[in-house]
Structures are given as C-alpha cells and as structure tokens.
Amino acid sequence: ASLAVGGFGLCGIPTALIGALYEQGAGSLRVVSNNCGTDDHGLGTLLAARRVARVTGSYVGENKEFARQYLAGELEVELVPQGTLAERLRAGGCGIPAFYTPAGVGTQVADGGIPWRYAADGSVAVASPPRQTGLFGDRVCVLEHAITCDFALVRAARGDRHGNLVFDKSARNFNPLAAMAGRVTVAEVEELVEPGDLAPDDIHLPGVFVQRVVALTPRQAADKQIEKRTVRV
Structure with missing residues (x-):
C-alpha cells in the first residue's frame, strides 16, 4: 500500500x-x-x-x-x-x-540520473528518468506528476x-x-x-x-x- x-x-x-x-x-x-x-x-x-x-x-x-x-x-x-x-x-x-514548475531545471531533477536505489556494490541500480520540459515565455519548466x-x-x-x-x-x-x-x-x-x-x-x-x-x-x-x-x- x-x-x-x-x-x-x-x-x-x-x-x-x-x-x-x-x-x-x-x-x-x-x-x-x-x-x-x-x-x-x-x-x-x-x-x-x-x-x-x-x-x-x-x-x-x-x-x-x-x-x-x-x-x-x-x-x-x-x-x-x-x-x-x-x-x-x-x-x-x-x-x-500534472503541472509545470521551474524548480529543478538544469539539475538531475529534470535531466534524470538521481539514484533511486543503489546496488549492493554501490553502483546505481535504479535512477530517476529525465522529465519532460516546456518553455513558457522565456522560462523553462519541468513537468511534475x-x-x-x-x-x-x-x-x-x-x-x-x-x-x-x-x-x-x-x-x-x-x-x-x-x-x-x-x-x-x-x-x-x-x-x-x-x-x-x-x-x-x-x-x-x-x-x-x-x-x-x-x-x-x-x-x-x-x-x-x-x-x-x-x-x-
């Protein structure tokens, strides 16, 4: 649950x-x-x-x-x-x-790659996926669910x-x-x-x-x- x-x-x-x-x-x-x-x-x-x-x-x-x-x-x-x-x-x-927000743009929050789970040997077993982004005026925002x-x-x-x-x-x-x-x-x-x-x-x-x-x-x-x-x- x-x-x-x-x-x-x-x-x-x-x-x-x-x-x-x-x-x-x-x-x-x-x-x-x-x-x-x-x-x-x-x-x-x-x-x-x-x-x-x-x-x-x-x-x-x-x-x-x-x-x-x-x-x-x-x-x-x-x-x-x-x-x-x-x-x-x-x-x-x-x-x-879902909604768009500028928080996290230009970081791994938007680009993906944040370790969600490590393997026993210290390598990254599961990483965050890249997020969809959009341009609003002159501001890039990331889509959050x-x-x-x-x-x-x-x-x-x-x-x-x-x-x-x-x-x-x-x-x-x-x-x-x-x-x-x-x-x-x-x-x-x-x-x-x-x-x-x-x-x-x-x-x-x-x-x-x-x-x-x-x-x-x-x-x-x-x-x-x-x-x-x-x-x-």
Whole structure:
C-alpha cells in the first residue's frame, strides 16, 4: 500500500496511527512524506522494522537508519524538492494530473540520473528518468506528476466527527496536503468536538478529504517528541 503521512521532522506527525500501523504488521509500504522521522520515532520505527520499501520525500533529516538503508541498496528513495513535493500532493487532492514548475531545471531533477536505489556494490541500480520540459515565455519548466496514495495518515489539533480539521501552527505544513492526497484519509485529533463547534473560518481542511477520525487520549495527545533540542544560553 502507498501512504501519505503528514508532519515535518517530528512536528505534527500522526504518532498514534504510525504506532497502530506498526502493531498491525503491514510491510512493503510505499511512503510519501517530507522525511522519515528519526531512528526512534515516527516513520523511523517502521523503517527500522524493514516495513518500508520506498520513500518519496525531500529530507533525510536525523534518521541514520534511513541513510544507511538507502546507501546500502535496501531502500528505494525518490528525493523531491520540498515545494514540489507539497504541490504534487496538493495537485493529487485537487484532481490535477500534472503541472509545470521551474524548480529543478538544469539539475538531475529534470535531466534524470538521481539514484533511486543503489546496488549492493554501490553502483546505481535504479535512477530517476529525465522529465519532460516546456518553455513558457522565456522560462523553462519541468513537468511534475501529481501524487495520490491509497491511504493518508495525519494529525490535527482539533477536529469534529465530520472530519473538519484544525492544525496547530507549523503542524499545518504537510498535514493538509497529505490528507488531500489519500484515497482513504485517517486523522488522529488531539481534541474531538461536535459538528458545528468549529467556526467555518477556523477550519484548515474540510471534512470532504477525511474518511476516518480517531480521538486521541490525553496521554496520546501529549506525546510530542522533539527532533533536536537546543537551549539558549
């Protein structure tokens, strides 16, 4: 199955849903997410258990096992410019099959050749193909295809039983986009409210994109890890 997973680093990640997926035992997963958590948290737990076959993302981050599996040829990785990844997810949710963007023109993103999978001897087993380009005025742009997934897992600060969601600050980055790209979207919410309790202008993602809502316990809602702790002296 393919999964679009919200969050950035460890901010706004659907911790409880990832944990439930780990317990469920699914494997050979194709994951679309900005990054893959850390070695001990988030999607990193699925990665360490060898449940992930392919990752489409833009950032390796603090996950050493992610880097090790990729370089050892155990994991296929499609690296995508961050803004392009966000737009590919949004386009998938809006029914737009593809779009042109100047991001990546003149690089291997457009020309092809980015290693997607390494062989055991360190050679490139699978490389990205060249992309179609087009000229718009005097600007060359590369064609990017939309992303849709079988499922999407997201986390929201508040939500109602119809699936209308509100995200907290920077947790709003990839969560709404991932939710839009899933054919079946499951949202874990820190606070579940009744329909009508959310003001229409406060809703970040309408319930039309959400098929399942899971109310977190207070303990689950408080489980928020920090990727890299810094202290001001």
